[in-house]
Amino acid sequence: MKTYNDLLAVGNAKRNQLDFVRQCIEQYKSDQMYRDAMLADEYYRRMNRTITNYKKLLYTVRGEAVPDNYSANYKMVSGDFQRIVMQECQYLLGNGVTWKNQRTRNTLGDKFDTQLQKAAKYAVVGGFAFGFWNYDHMDVFSALEFAPLYDEDNGALMAGVRWWQVAPDKPMRATLYEIDGYTDYIWRKNKGEILREKRGYIERAVSTPVDATTIYEYQNYPTFPIVPLFGNPEHQTALAGIQSQIDCYDLIKSGFANDLDDASQIYWIIQNAGGMDEVDLQAFLNKIKRTHAANLEDTGAQAEAHTLEVPYAAREAILDRIHRDLYRDAMALDVENIANGATTATQIRAAYEPLNSKCDEFEYCVHEFLDGILAVAGINDEKPTFTRSMIINVAEDVQTIIQAANYLDSEYVTRKIMTLLGDGDQVDEVLDRMDEENAERMMSLKKQIEQLKQNKDNGETEENQTEEAEEDQQEK
Numbered sequence: 354m355k356t357y358n359d360l361l362a363v364g365n366a367k368r369n370q371l372d373f374v375r376q377c378i379e380q381y382k383s384d385q386m387y388r389d390a391m392l393a394d395e396y397y398r399r400m401n402r403t404i405t406n407y408k409k410l411l412y413t414v415r416g417e418a419v420p421d422n423y424s425a426n427y428k429m430v431s432g433d434f435q436r437i438v439m440q441e442c443q444y445l446l447g448n449g450v451t452w453k454n455q456r457t458r459n460t461l462g463d464k465f466d467t468q469l470q471k472a473a474k475y476a477v478v479g480g481f482a483f484g485f486w487n488y489d490h491m492d493v494f495s496a497l498e499f500a501p502l503y504d505e506d507n508g509a510l511m512a513g514v515r516w517w518q519v520a521p522d523k524p525m526r527a528t529l530y531e532i533d534g535y536t537d538y539i540w541r542k543n544k545g546e547i548l549r550e551k552r553g554y555i556e557r558a559v560s561t562p563v564d565a566t567t568i569y570e571y572q573n574y575p576t577f578p579i580v581p582l583f584g585n586p587e588h589q590t591a592l593a594g595i596q597s598q599i600d601c602y603d604l605i606k607s608g609f610a611n612d613l614d615d616a617s618q619i620y621w622i623i624q625n626a627g628g629m630d631e632v633d634l635q636a637f638l639n640k641i642k643r644t645h646a647a648n649l650e651d652t653g654a655q656a657e658a659h660t661l662e663v664p665y666a667a668r669e670a671i672l673d674r675i676h677r678d679l680y681r682d683a684m685a686l687d688v689e690n691i692a693n694g695a696t697t698a699t700q701i702r703a704a705y706e707p708l709n710s711k712c713d714e715f716e717y718c719v720h721e722f723l724d725g726i727l728a729v730a731g732i733n734d735e736k737p738t739f740t741r742s743m744i745i746n747v748a749e750d751v752q753t754i755i756q757a758a759n760y761l762d763s764e765y766v767t768r769k770i771m772t773l774l775g776d777g778d779q780v781d782e783v784l785d786r787m788d789e790e791n792a793e794r795m796m797s798l799k800k801q802i803e804q805l806k807q808n809k810d811n812g813e814t815e816e817n818q819t820e821e822a823e824e825d826q827q828e829k
Contacts, residue, residue, distance in 0.1 A: 393480075444708060624657075687704075
């Protein structure tokens, strides 16, 4: 595997750099990290290598293995690895990133959350991925298209080569990213050349005042603009440790289907017909399939039809055991444990605990990645937060909020309950209607008080007038 120090040793000779880029790609493809990432990508795309390459064999009397082209050979591929990866990434990043400063979101762009989810998926599957801050947005490179060049002294990512090729018979393109700019290369029929000379990352168009000719100025970032994102502190694919369980599940499940298919056929046992050879037996079967009846010319010959019953209890038990162990070892959430029966909020939180622990560890890697991207983009902001999506017992959680309502303000209670009910986007509208209803209620109450006060004043005035009339009558 090439390093940044090897790049420095090449010097500025263009031919030497061209050869270095090609060697960097070839050596990286032969590295164990690349092969692991390639294998994990196949499993994520449900192209499980072990079951797809599995071949059924028969052995001759001499012990030679020959392909079995007669019996069933189903190759059933499970999608557990894809579900495990998607669950981890969407559980942590499904609701996007919450920044303290709104200007940070505006600077990063509307598609930043989508690109971050893409980078997280690449990192969990392959063990690592890379984010390239490209002026006003982020591009994402997977471990299968970007060869990193780390510094041998401090382990920092200082350069890298990204390559792509649409087909083996088409030209291969590559870009060498360095701190002071990037260079484009192309290989046509194994003959390489520089497609575009090295230039800075930030391109600015400047018009000359004399002849209005447009020229371009190039600038660079304060640091290397490509930041690695690791799927875990070990920098290894999430397939490590669970591949054998996935393969075992696929093989047992496929073998079970093959046995059921083979056992569904009817086997004939013909007694007292020793003179029949293979040609006669095949003719007998063909007649049975064609007419559903056959006669036996040999005296005393008898034909009996038999079927086989495949034992299934042990296979179902081991498949269920492998499935549980797979999710336990992958620290993933098996929703079947929650979906079966009434589950309390405490049981749901306990089922989420392994996934929470795994995502907590992954969250540290994401924070380091975001710190690097913000440093390149020149953004100052506090550490962001993530809102995780959980299955909840809505009735139980709402009841808990209602019981505590006497100690909380009405806005918090309303927001919390509507969020639990899945109507969090309508909270502001409901609060506005509540304010209008409270204002109308206060206005009505105010009118009632004024009316009572007016009635009281009118009553006092009538009473005073009555007393004055009585006093006048007495004087008379």
